[in-house]
Each structure stands twice: as structure tokens, then as C-alpha cells.
Amino acid sequence: MRFMRLGEPGAEIPVVTDGETTWDLRPLTADLDGAFFVSGGLERAESAVAAGELPVLDGTGMRVGAPIARPSAVICIGMNYAAHARESGSEPPKDIVVFYKHPNTVVGPFDDILIPPGSVKTDWEVELAAVIGKRARYLASPADALAHIAGFTIANDVSEREYQIERSGGQWSKGKSFETFNPVGPWLLPAAEIGDGSGLRLWSTVNGESRQDSTTSDLIFNVAEIVYRLSQFTVLEPGDLINTGTPEGVALSGRFPYLESGDVVELGIDRLGEQRATMRAAVN
Numbered sequence: 001m002r003f004m005r006l007g008e009p010g011a012e013i014p015v016v017t018d019g020e021t022t023w024d025l026r027p028l029t030a031d032l033d034g035a036f037f038v039s040g041g042l043e044r045a046e047s048a049v050a051a052g053e054l055p056v057l058d059g060t061g062m063r064v065g066a067p068i069a070r071p072s073a074v075i076c077i078g079m080n081y082a083a084h085a086r087e088s089g090s091e092p093p094k095d096i097v098v099f100y101k102h103p104n105t106v107v108g109p110f111d112d113i114l115i116p117p118g119s120v121k122t123d124w125e126v127e128l129a130a131v132i133g134k135r136a137r138y139l140a141s142p143a144d145a146l147a148h149i150a151g152f153t154i155a156n157d158v159s160e161r162e163y164q165i166e167r168s169g170g171q172w173s174k175g176k177s178f179e180t181f182n183p184v185g186p187w188l189l190p191a192a193e194i195g196d197g198s199g200l201r202l203w204s205t206v207n208g209e210s211r212q213d214s215t216t217s218d219l220i221f222n223v224a225e226i227v228y229r230l231s232q233f234t235v236l237e238p239g240d241l242i243n244t245g246t247p248e249g250v251a252l253s254g255r256f257p258y259l260e261s262g263d264v265v266e267l268g269i270d271r272l273g274e275q276r277a278t279m280r281a282a283v284n
């Protein structure tokens with residue numbers, strides 16, 4: 001079952017769909033948030049569908065929002081594919097590289113992405129994203145981590161490379177936290193249906209031309225390892241979003257031009273759907 005949020009920004013309706021019928025989740029929850037996940041909401045929703053307890057919703061023409069409410073944290077893992085580390089001019093890391101994005105970067109999978117004023121180095125990054133389902137702190141091993149994941153979705157870790165690298169002062173987040181810089185969705189697939197997130201093809205295109213094409217099996221640190229390691233130095237809360245890294249094929253490599261207003265970025269991951277965003281110049 002796919003969990004989604006439909007409607008205008010700030011007024012999204014939580015729903016679940018099997019791809020043909022869409023059911024309104026408001027009898028169970030106001031939103032797809034941490035409280036919903038930690039209370040066993042995913043399982044309760046599927047049981048309610050099976051029992052015929054939820055109303056059907058006609059979502060035709062409705063905007064697709066991010067499949068989770070605004071998280072308390074967006075935690076990102078950098079250089080987590082060896083080929084991407086090389087194209088970035090770095091050796092593959094021996095431990096997870098961590099940076100943060102402001103939670104208000106999260107937007108829907110088909111919303112416009114806004115290029116910051118004066119930016120000439122705005123870049124795309126398709127990523128498998130994990131959503132935390134219950135609090136994780138000081139986990140004993142990676143084997144414990146998967147039980148703390150609610151599900152998986154797609155994120156585009158949009159990056160402004162001048163701010164990230166040349167003007168960073170050592171802090172990548174400066175180039176990562178512009179408005180609209182983390183489109184998420186279109187849906188959340190529960191971990192119970194997709195396992196550990198390995199073996200999934202992920203890809204991106206710009207104006208119909210291929211950019212990235214890889215598989216999550218090539219992650220240097222897999223999702224369970226990421227959650228375990230993160231839990232050793234920060235407490236992960238239900239609803240938190242973890243971007244797990246991007247494969248090679250970004251503009252930073254020098255092989256492709258950076259994004260301009262009017263460009264169309266499309267990306268997808270097996271079983272998790274596809275995104276499509278148009279680049280627009282941000283206006284004050």
C-alpha cells in the first residue's frame with residue numbers, strides 16, 4: 001500500500017492507495033507524521049482498508065504533496081556511492097558523512113524547484129530516503145535498525161554547489177537549505193513491503209537526457225548501517241527523514257551543465273514512483 005498526502009500546501013489530506021482506489025485516512029489521523037508512525041499507524045491503516053472502514057477519496061486533479069508531514073529533522077548522508085565520491089574529487093569515506101537540511105526545504109514531488117537569486121551552480125541528486133518510524137538512540141547493531149524505519153520514499157537533494165563548496169566555510173548545509181531544495185515523494189512505501197531498500201534502481205534525467213542510473217545496492221553504507229551509525233550520536237525521532245546519498249551523474253562532475261530556469265528534472269526509484277519538477281527563478 002502507498003501512503004500519500006494530497007492537496008494544497010498546508011492543507012494536504014493523508015491517504016492510502018493500492019494504485020487504483022484511494023482511501024481517506026482522516027478517520028485515523030490528521031496527518032502522516034511521527035505520532036502516526038510510532039502508534040502503528042501504517043498497520044492500522046491497512047487493517048482499516050481491509051475491513052472497509054475508510055471512505056474512498058477521489059483524488060483526481062489534486063496536488064501531490066510530500067508523503068510525510070514536515071519532519072523535525074532532515075538528515076543527509078554525503079558521498080555514499082563510490083563513483084559519486086570520485087566525481088566530487090574525494091575518496092570514498094570510511095565513516096558516514098553527515099549534513100542537515102532545513103525541514104522547510106521539503107516540498108511535493110511535482111512542485112517547482114526555485115533557483116536562488118544569482119545561482120549558477122544549482123544541481124540535482126536523486127536519493128533513496130528513509131523515514132523513521134520509532135525513536136532510535138544508541139542502537140546495539142545495524143540489525144536493530146530496520147525495526148526503526150517506517151518506510152521509504154524518493155528525495156531530490158537539490159544542491160547549490162557554490163554555497164556548498166566555495167562559500168561553505170566547511171558547512172555543506174549552506175548550499176543545501178534553500179527553499180524547495182528537497183522534493184519528496186510521491187509516496188511512502190512501508191518497510192514491511194520493501195525490505196531494507198537494497199537492489200532498487202534509481203535514475204534521473206534533465207530535459208529528457210539521462211544523468212544518473214544506478215542501484216541502491218551500490219551504497220557504501222546501506223540504510224541499516226546508516227541508521228545504526230546515526231543513532232550513536234543523535235536521537236532519531238519518528239517522522240525524521242534521512243537522505244541516503246546520490247550516485248554519480250550530477251553537474252558537479254563537470255560532465256553536465258548546471259540547472260537553469262525552465263529545465264525539467266525527472267527522477268525515480270523502483271517501486272517508489274517518479275518525480276517531475278520544473279526549475280524556476282526564485283523571486284523576492
